[in-house]
Amino acid sequence: MNFQLTEEQRLIEQSAHDFAKEYLDPVVEQLDHTGDFPKAIIKELANHDFLGLHLPADVGGAGAGFVSYVAVIESLSRSCAAVASIMNNQAMVSYAIQHWGTEAQKKQYVQALVKGETIGAFAIYEHGPTPGIGPDALAATKRDGGYVLKGTKAYVRNAGEAGVYVAFAITDSAEPNALTAFVVDAKATGLKVGPKLNTMGLRGCPVAHVTFDNVSVPETAVLGAVKSGREIATRVLTLASVAEAAQTVGIGQAALEHAALYAKQRVQFGKPVATLQAVQTLLAEAATDCYLARLGLRSAAQLIEDAKPFETEAAIVKSFLARLGSKILVDTCQVEGGMGYSEAMPLPRLFRDIAGTTLLDAPADFPDYAIAASIA
């Protein structure tokens, strides 16, 4: 067993680290302040092959594995988790179309997604308790050799910037659990993106509700088989939960490094606070949390890369990181005291980005059901 990255994985991680230093560090505060979508940066991500990292070479991808993917997400998140989140959501769409799409769907969208010419959005959540249930659940009605989509998708990331949506709808109201995935062009008549939500964290990664007001799509817009959407969504969201855990580790690591630097510079009682035992305990706990979280994360990623069952491990990682992420931020903020609480420092942004990463998708305790189900 080897817990270290391979040489290629290490170099890919280094490339992501260098990319983050050059392209993300200079703009991260501005991005957090304005919430503007970083188009030029997304294009640069594509130029460096990050958007096609997980896809095979024949569609323009780099063909690197999932361990490399999470290493990249962690490295980008250390500088700007919002950009990492945009990339994750882009990957969810390109992965779904590449795996379940028809040749025509792949041809139309996958290469454009890899090149950053099109942004993708994964539209699964609704205002109801679960997709398919609720007054505005997205429903697809068969009509004129195609489908008409009506309903609203909630909290869709990359909404408004996306050129293509993978949206999940019920095709039979008697079967609300049987979702069908559709590939919907953003220009489709009746597709309306609501106002961008003023989110707490991950600012720059747009979030909005998307209304489908009698959007007509051809039968060829169905992704995979009719009523197979639940399996597609589960698979993609489980993969995404591991990537989001990488986002959390990256944010935590950034907080730790900043707090350690601060502790070495801040002098109290005649010496740097880094020499005080209480501060050392906080830093040591945060470092331990990041280290162990990264091990779990990479272990789950390796299972995915080896095409082995990974669902339980992904749930464990998500659950663990959802709790740990906030703890790391509290600990590191404590190290910096009142100064760390100030918006002049990066910790408040990192705090909000942790919240955006761990709270926006399924609730943090949701994976516990999957873990418990696997052991009892």
Add this chain to the structure above:
Amino acid sequence: MPKCLVCYKWTLDEKDIKIKPEDLSLDTSRAKGKISDFDRNAIEEATRIVEQHGGTVHALTYGTSAVSESLKDVLSRGPETIYWISDNSAETADACVTANVLAAAVRKLESYDLILCGEGSSDLFNQQTAARLAALLGLPCITYVEKLSVEGDTVRATRKLADCTEVATVKGPVVLSVLGTINKPRIPSLKQVLGAAKKPKKEIKIADLGLNAEQLHPKSIHKTVKGFVAKRKTIIYREANAAANVGKLTSSLAAEGLL
């Protein structure tokens, strides 16, 4: 079309080196390796020349066993073939030994139009390797290069000196040492990183270079290396009036001859 060779050094990343407070010795146990900073510029410049004019870029390095960690990193940045010499002698090699080894290796390889080095290494910054290498190979040497162009067999280099810039033009094979300002090294794309594994990596054994013991014996030896920690005076002026504080600060700086 120019045939370029880039000589580079694999050094420890200084940001990972810690200074032990008890004796100021360096703790390098957790330091990772990196391509020496200016050598990265040399690789980038050679790659840009070949992208513009065609030709080839090869890379050459001499180091301890750790140098094997550098090969894919370098190849991902443009060179199509890498030659590497790994030997324990590199542990104590000075610029003289390094130049002897590199020159002997270059003589075994094909002839190159441009041999590029970084102006100085990130660790020792002796600024001697390029000049010594050129002398051993009997080639002209242009140092402190901050701008470079190639037209046919003519190389035109702008040198950044202490108080002026100088343009040097030379025909034929030449050794150049470049500054960090000459370019901005690229961040390799993932395809370039993964493609590096397929490029040729050729090891040259030091025993095959025909060097004698004298040529591998360093003329200068580092017995100890100690870190430098700046001691701050931590003076705080606490006058209520900002102008008075500034006055005290400037007086203090003037008293120390800094103004």
